[in-house]
Amino acid sequence: MKSLPLLLFGAHCVTSLAADDGALKSAGLRTEYLADPEGVEAAQPRLQWQVECPQRGQGQTAYHILVASSAEALARNEGDLWDSGKVTGDATSQIAYAGKPLVSRRQCFWKVQAWDRNGAASAWSEPAQWSMGLLKPEDWKAQWISFIDGTPLHTARQKLHLPPAHHYRKDFTAAREVKRATLYFSALGIAEMQINGHRVGDAYFESGWADYAKRACYRTHDVTKLVQRGGNCVGAIVADGWYSGYVGYGMFVGYGPNKTGRNIYGRTPALLAQLEIEYADGSHETVGTDTSWQTTGDGPIREADLLMGESHDARVPMDGWSKFRDPNGIMKWAGLNWQPAIRAEENGSTKAKFFESGAVKEVELGFRKPPKLAAYTAPPIRVIEELPAKRITEPKPGTYIFDLGQNIAGVIRLKVKGAAGTVVQIRYGEMLHTDGRLMTENLRKARATDFYTLRGDDAGETWQPRFTYHGFQFVELTGLAEKPAPDAVTGLVLGNDMQATSDFACSDPAMTQFWKNTVRTQRANFIEVPTDCPQRDERLGWMGDAQIYVRTASYNADVSAFLTKWLDDLEEAQRDSGAYPDYAPYPFAHGKPGATHGTAWTDAGVIVPYTIWKVYGDTRLLERHWDSMTKFMEWRRRADPDLKGVSLGNTWGDWLNLGEQTPIEYIDLCYHRLSALLMSAMADALGKREAAAKYRETADALARSFRKQFIRPDGSLSVDTQTAYVLALENRIFTEPDEARAAALRLAQKIAANDSRMATGFLGTKPLLLALTANGQNDLACRLFQSRKFPSWGYEVEQGATSVWERWDSFTKEHGFDGANGKNNAAMNSFSHYSFGSVMQWGFQTLAGIDTDGPGYQRIIIRPNPPSPEATGEPKPLDWVKAHYDSIHGRIASEWRANGASFELHITIPTNTTATVFLPGKDAASVTEGGKALADAIGVKVLRGEPGCVVLAVESGTYQFQSKR
Numbered sequence: 001m002k003s004l005p006l007l008l009f010g011a012h013c014v015t016s017l018a019a020d021d022g023a024l025k026s027a028g029l030r031t032e033y034l035a036d037p038e039g040v041e042a043a044q045p046r047l048q049w050q051v052e053c054p055q056r057g058q059g060q061t062a063y064h065i066l067v068a069s070s071a072e073a074l075a076r077n078e079g080d081l082w083d084s085g086k087v088t089g090d091a092t093s094q095i096a097y098a099g100k101p102l103v104s105r106r107q108c109f110w111k112v113q114a115w116d117r118n119g120a121a122s123a124w125s126e127p128a129q130w131s132m133g134l135l136k137p138e139d140w141k142a143q144w145i146s147f148i149d150g151t152p153l154h155t156a157r158q159k160l161h162l163p164p165a166h167h168y169r170k171d172f173t174a175a176r177e178v179k180r181a182t183l184y185f186s187a188l189g190i191a192e193m194q195i196n197g198h199r200v201g202d203a204y205f206e207s208g209w210a211d212y213a214k215r216a217c218y219r220t221h222d223v224t225k226l227v228q229r230g231g232n233c234v235g236a237i238v239a240d241g242w243y244s245g246y247v248g249y250g251m252f253v254g255y256g257p258n259k260t261g262r263n264i265y266g267r268t269p270a271l272l273a274q275l276e277i278e279y280a281d282g283s284h285e286t287v288g289t290d291t292s293w294q295t296t297g298d299g300p301i302r303e304a305d306l307l308m309g310e311s312h313d314a315r316v317p318m319d320g321w322s323k324f325r326d327p328n329g330i331m332k333w334a335g336l337n338w339q340p341a342i343r344a345e346e347n348g349s350t351k352a353k354f355f356e357s358g359a360v361k362e363v364e365l366g367f368r369k370p371p372k373l374a375a376y377t378a379p380p381i382r383v384i385e386e387l388p389a390k391r392i393t394e395p396k397p398g399t400y401i402f403d404l405g406q407n408i409a410g411v412i413r414l415k416v417k418g419a420a421g422t423v424v425q426i427r428y429g430e431m432l433h434t435d436g437r438l439m440t441e442n443l444r445k446a447r448a449t450d451f452y453t454l455r456g457d458d459a460g461e462t463w464q465p466r467f468t469y470h471g472f473q474f475v476e477l478t479g480l481a482e483k484p485a486p487d488a489v490t491g492l493v494l495g496n497d498m499q500a501t502s503d504f505a506c507s508d509p510a511m512t513q514f515w516k517n518t519v520r521t522q523r524a525n526f527i528e529v530p531t532d533c534p535q536r537d538e539r540l541g542w543m544g545d546a547q548i549y550v551r552t553a554s555y556n557a558d559v560s561a562f563l564t565k566w567l568d569d570l571e572e573a574q575r576d577s578g579a580y581p582d583y584a585p586y587p588f589a590h591g592k593p594g595a596t597h598g599t600a601w602t603d604a605g606v607i608v609p610y611t612i613w614k615v616y617g618d619t620r621l622l623e624r625h626w627d628s629m630t631k632f633m634e635w636r637r638r639a640d641p642d643l644k645g646v647s648l649g650n651t652w653g654d655w656l657n658l659g660e661q662t663p664i665e666y667i668d669l670c671y672h673r674l675s676a677l678l679m680s681a682m683a684d685a686l687g688k689r690e691a692a693a694k695y696r697e698t699a700d701a702l703a704r705s706f707r708k709q710f711i712r713p714d715g716s717l718s719v720d721t722q723t724a725y726v727l728a729l730e731n732r733i734f735t736e737p738d739e740a741r742a743a744a745l746r747l748a749q750k751i752a753a754n755d756s757r758m759a760t761g762f763l764g765t766k767p768l769l770l771a772l773t774a775n776g777q778n779d780l781a782c783r784l785f786q787s788r789k790f791p792s793w794g795y796e797v798e799q800g801a802t803s804v805w806e807r808w809d810s811f812t813k814e815h816g817f818d819g820a821n822g823k824n825n826a827a828m829n830s831f832s833h834y835s836f837g838s839v840m841q842w843g844f845q846t847l848a849g850i851d852t853d854g855p856g857y858q859r860i861i862i863r864p865n866p867p868s869p870e871a872t873g874e875p876k877p878l879d880w881v882k883a884h885y886d887s888i889h890g891r892i893a894s895e896w897r898a899n900g901a902s903f904e905l906h907i908t909i910p911t912n913t914t915a916t917v918f919l920p921g922k923d924a925a926s927v928t929e930g931g932k933a934l935a936d937a938i939g940v941k942v943l944r945g946e947p948g949c950v951v952l953a954v955e956s957g958t959y960q961f962q963s964k965r
């Protein structure tokens, strides 16, 4: 075999923490998964870092952590808060702070030193820091404030009601030199804070979505740089957000107060903000929201709704509104109708009838103080990419459509010039009709339209919305007198700002493209909660989608903190019965009357925590949700005392399958077993032996019940669908390997009989390729991965997809939006739905072969699964794959190339971890590493031979294996 082109193995550069001198280096310090977070709430925050060393087989044998109350003390190596001393061990994550009790507002500076396997100490890491939030309710001195809301509660179901955002401001004087200033705030609604004319931070949609009747999130910002000695102003713009704006499909189906779909949690937005100043002389001052703040609803933001859009009238003179009011200056904003803010409760009670599936209840929509304020623990939502428009078309005179070239979620920056009073209407769509018109049918009741009224600046004007976002690739501008310039529209991609953690490419460009589509779609949907889709009036944290996709999500990005936050939403949404609902947060019930949950959706409450533990080794998360998960399992058991599988609530089942219905009871039995298996593994991880044994027994009993009900004497299943076989294989119902292989063969025959096409929906598709490869059908798995026939991932790419679609045929070149059979429902046809992207779990775990062996990638499995040398078909079977995954320990890379019987595998195993490598090959004698026989390779030990592969124990480092298959 010719040596590999540099392009393949030299293209990416492994992020290197390594010092040039070959010593161990510790870096990448994180607290509660985040870099230098402000406002941490955990009493014992968990610390993590990574160690790296270019030598093979290196690792950490001990560490020393110092946590100091000041940067200066830390620089002097004084751990006045915590000095861990030298602690033996290889742990670099999930290390709980164990120093002096951490009080509210405490600033903590920390660093770490590590010892390598030769006993040599690394240098101290660069310092990192965190601050504690406001831990006790009495820390909050500020009052919840609002404006006098004289508008009657909206009652017209089919008519939009879009109130303006309100501005709040307060001048104050900082009497002495400011040492530190910190802003803590929360909103019932969403808020943008400003100080002295500057936006505080760069996050969108603060302070976040929660079930406000139980909890509101708060944010902490270090604003030392924004506050000055002398006159200052702190301001806020507050909009409806999830609290009182339109949520989900409430309007569409007539849910919520008066069936309007808005005011789900309350009538009038409210703000709580507390600016705490520490002066250089050690004294303190607090400026908190109270009735001395001024507010106006006459500002430029005339409408501000997450789903419907934002309207901005730039003629309203608002410049300088959040700057200190200079008594001698001319401030046009002061001419607006500013009124004293009121205490939020002064708006009084508003009772309304709240409609949801199967129920009408009377609710209180007047201000209720959230019983709990919780620190926001996810990374903030930010602009994570800017996209210039690629093309402008003019399908109709005066209608200009900008194409961003890819389907995203976010907002735009508008840059226009024109006469004062000109109203630009901005509409958004994911696709165009064949005649070039914007396609908006799939937005359902989401108006997804912004309006900008020009102030008429000669130099032109720019604007970007603050309180809305849309799912789109195309932006339509109307209302301009002249053709806009190409830079009139820039796409701003929004998302919770998680670190991207992977790369994937393979010899089939369509499938490389498909992986990119999953990343894009994940970004578009990991906005505040893992949503199903960003464009239509839905955007709910649908649990079935989340559990199917969570493992893929964890390859694509560091989802630890984001999902940690969402799991709090989920536990908060748990039903009294113990069931987890269909989506979280849970603003209203949907589906069958009285049903709150559905098989496989409800199980997300177990599957997602399990996955976070598996990927990040997070046992604290399991402890946190253990009681809730136990309650869930008790409910599941009560719901099915005979363990036969039942029809639970909403029977979404194998959603969007193609003509093969798998009975819900069958699916339920499989998912009950899956949840029981995962519970037993989690119980083991927590040292809960009795619980582990109990769940194992339940899982066994479910498997016995399954066998009795569904396996025929000849080994076939009485439920004869592809998904039935896949779920049985995924859940290890077949105890003997031969039995499982026979089942996989039957599955393969069923697929062949279906013209080599999948018939699986959400539930069957995710484990399909995993089950095939694990049970002797890898060539078929690879073929399906590359298939271009409808339905397939490749088909979607060939129809032009830049994101993952809700349906395989959301658009076809032949029938447009009517689908492959001409029957699609245009309103239920999202172009940004990650569920079918779950195949990338197989792409990373099985095809590239990067997996964890036990929790948290401390031990790694590298097990690539190339198609066999005999594999044939069109497109040409994959002959190379290169992928990497940045685990909690650092980068793991797997790159392989197959050429007939020759196989080449290049891998990187992070320092401080070890790997078991299952190298395709006939025997150890035919394997070389870096051109040398295995016996001479440093860091490699042959463990055994297995049919078709050689099993190696590999130390950390970079390796180049060659083998003969």
Ligand code: BGC
Pocket (backbone or CB within 6 Å): 532, 533, 538, 542, 543, 544, 545, 652, 655, 835
């Ligand atoms: C969502 C799905 C979700 C489903 C439940 C849909 O409206 O978009 O992805 O899981 O409802 O069947």
